[in-house]
Amino acid sequence: MLDTNNFVEELISNGYTHLCVVPCSFAKNLINSVINNTNIEYVPAASEAVACSIAAGLKMSGKSPIVIVQSSGLTNMGSCITSLLKPYGITFPMMVSWRTYKEGDSEIQHQHLATELPRLVHAYGYEHCILDNTNIDTAISQLNNCNDTNTICLLPKDSFSKIELKEEHKLDLSSFIPRSEYLKRLNSINKDKNTLFIGTTGNTAREMYSFMPDTNNFYMAGNMGGALSLGLGASMGGKRVIVCGGDAEFVMHMGGLTTAGRYRDDINLTYILFDNECNKSTGGQNTYQKHLNYINIVKNSGILAHNTPIENIDDFTKVINNLSDKIGLNFLYIKCSTDVETPRPPIETVRVNIFK
Ligand SMILES: Cc1ncc(C[n+]2csc(CCOP(=O)(O)OP(=O)(O)O)c2C)c(N)n1
Incomplete structure (x- = not known):
C-alpha cells in the first residue's frame, strides 16, 4: 500500500497540477488527499468523458492533469480517447480502477470488465500497466511514462493508505432528513405494484432494497446516468414509472433530459432526485454542484417540475399523492441527508427478468 499523502507530494513535485475525476471507492483516499492539498486542484466531473476532455484542454494550455476513473467509466471515455487524444497525440496519465468480480457477487456491472479491461485498453490503441502499489518511486515513474506515451494505468484495490478529509471539506447535511424516510413513505403509498420503481447506481438502489420491500423495484447497478432514459423507454412502452x-x-x-422532454405528453414518468450533495456510495465525495439549479434545468427541458425543493415528509406525501395515473413527465427535487450503510441487493434481486 502506498502512503497517500507522500504519493500526492511526489505528484506535485513531478509537476502534476490537476486531478480530473469521477470517483471510485478504490481512489477515495487519493481523492481525499488531493482535496486536502492546496497545491494540486481537484476537478470533479459530471462524467468520465467530461473529465477526459477537461484534462485534454488543461494539457493544451500547459498544465499537467491526471484523470482518475473507474473501469466502467473508461467506456464513457472511449470517444474522447479514440477521436481526440489518440489522433491529436494528447497524452496524460489516466488511472483506471480495476474492479474485480466474484461469482455470485451482485455487482454484475463489473463482471465483464473484470476480465476484459486490458483488452478494452488495447482496443483503444493503448498499452496498460498496473500501478505498483508497493513502491512510490516506481508508481510515479509509471505515471510519468503514461504522461508521455499511450499507456493507461490500472489501479488495484487497496493501493492507498487511509486519509480523512480535513474538517473544512466535510459536508454538513444535519438540517435535512435522511433519504430512507422518503423511501419508506414511497413504499407505504405504492404497495399496489402497478408502478415500476427504478433505483440508480449508487446508494439509491441499495437503500430502496432495504426501505422499499413492498414495491416493484428494478435495481440498476451500473449504467450510471442512464436511469431517466431507461424509465423513458419503459414508460413509452406503457408502464407507469418512478425513477429514484x-x-x-x-x-x-x-x-437524456432533452430527449425525455419531447415525450412529456405521451408517458407517465416521474424522476425523484435525492440530492445528498455527495457520491455517497464511492466514499461520500462532495459533488460540488451547489451552483446548479436542478429545478430550472429540468423545467427548461420541457419537464413539469415541482417548483420548490422538498425537505419534509408531509410535503413529499402531498406531492406524491397528487401524482395521478394520468399521462405526464414529472420531476421532484428533494434535499436529504445520508443514511448508515445498507446492504447491496443480492444477485437474485439485481438480475431480475425485466421483461416480465
Ligand atoms: C460510469 C460510471 N462511473 C462511475 C461509477 C462509480 N459510481 C458508482 S455510484 C457513484 C456515485 C453515485 O452518487 P449519487 O448519484 O449522488 O448517489 P448516492 O450514492 O449519493 O446516493 C459513482 C461515481 C459508475 N458506477 N459508473
Missing part, C-alpha cells in the same frame, strides 16, 4: 436517483447520477448523462 442521486445527484451525481442525475448529471452524468444529463442530455
Whole structure:
C-alpha cells in the first residue's frame, strides 16, 4: 500500500497540477488527499468523458492533469480517447480502477470488465500497466511514462493508505432528513405494484432494497446516468414509472433530459432526485454542484417540475399523492441527508427478468 499523502507530494513535485475525476471507492483516499492539498486542484466531473476532455484542454494550455476513473467509466471515455487524444497525440496519465468480480457477487456491472479491461485498453490503441502499489518511486515513474506515451494505468484495490478529509471539506447535511424516510413513505403509498420503481447506481438502489420491500423495484447497478432514459423507454412502452436517483447520477448523462422532454405528453414518468450533495456510495465525495439549479434545468427541458425543493415528509406525501395515473413527465427535487450503510441487493434481486 502506498502512503497517500507522500504519493500526492511526489505528484506535485513531478509537476502534476490537476486531478480530473469521477470517483471510485478504490481512489477515495487519493481523492481525499488531493482535496486536502492546496497545491494540486481537484476537478470533479459530471462524467468520465467530461473529465477526459477537461484534462485534454488543461494539457493544451500547459498544465499537467491526471484523470482518475473507474473501469466502467473508461467506456464513457472511449470517444474522447479514440477521436481526440489518440489522433491529436494528447497524452496524460489516466488511472483506471480495476474492479474485480466474484461469482455470485451482485455487482454484475463489473463482471465483464473484470476480465476484459486490458483488452478494452488495447482496443483503444493503448498499452496498460498496473500501478505498483508497493513502491512510490516506481508508481510515479509509471505515471510519468503514461504522461508521455499511450499507456493507461490500472489501479488495484487497496493501493492507498487511509486519509480523512480535513474538517473544512466535510459536508454538513444535519438540517435535512435522511433519504430512507422518503423511501419508506414511497413504499407505504405504492404497495399496489402497478408502478415500476427504478433505483440508480449508487446508494439509491441499495437503500430502496432495504426501505422499499413492498414495491416493484428494478435495481440498476451500473449504467450510471442512464436511469431517466431507461424509465423513458419503459414508460413509452406503457408502464407507469418512478425513477429514484442521486445527484451525481442525475448529471452524468444529463442530455437524456432533452430527449425525455419531447415525450412529456405521451408517458407517465416521474424522476425523484435525492440530492445528498455527495457520491455517497464511492466514499461520500462532495459533488460540488451547489451552483446548479436542478429545478430550472429540468423545467427548461420541457419537464413539469415541482417548483420548490422538498425537505419534509408531509410535503413529499402531498406531492406524491397528487401524482395521478394520468399521462405526464414529472420531476421532484428533494434535499436529504445520508443514511448508515445498507446492504447491496443480492444477485437474485439485481438480475431480475425485466421483461416480465
Ligand atoms: C460510469 C460510471 N462511473 C462511475 C461509477 C462509480 N459510481 C458508482 S455510484 C457513484 C456515485 C453515485 O452518487 P449519487 O448519484 O449522488 O448517489 P448516492 O450514492 O449519493 O446516493 C459513482 C461515481 C459508475 N458506477 N459508473
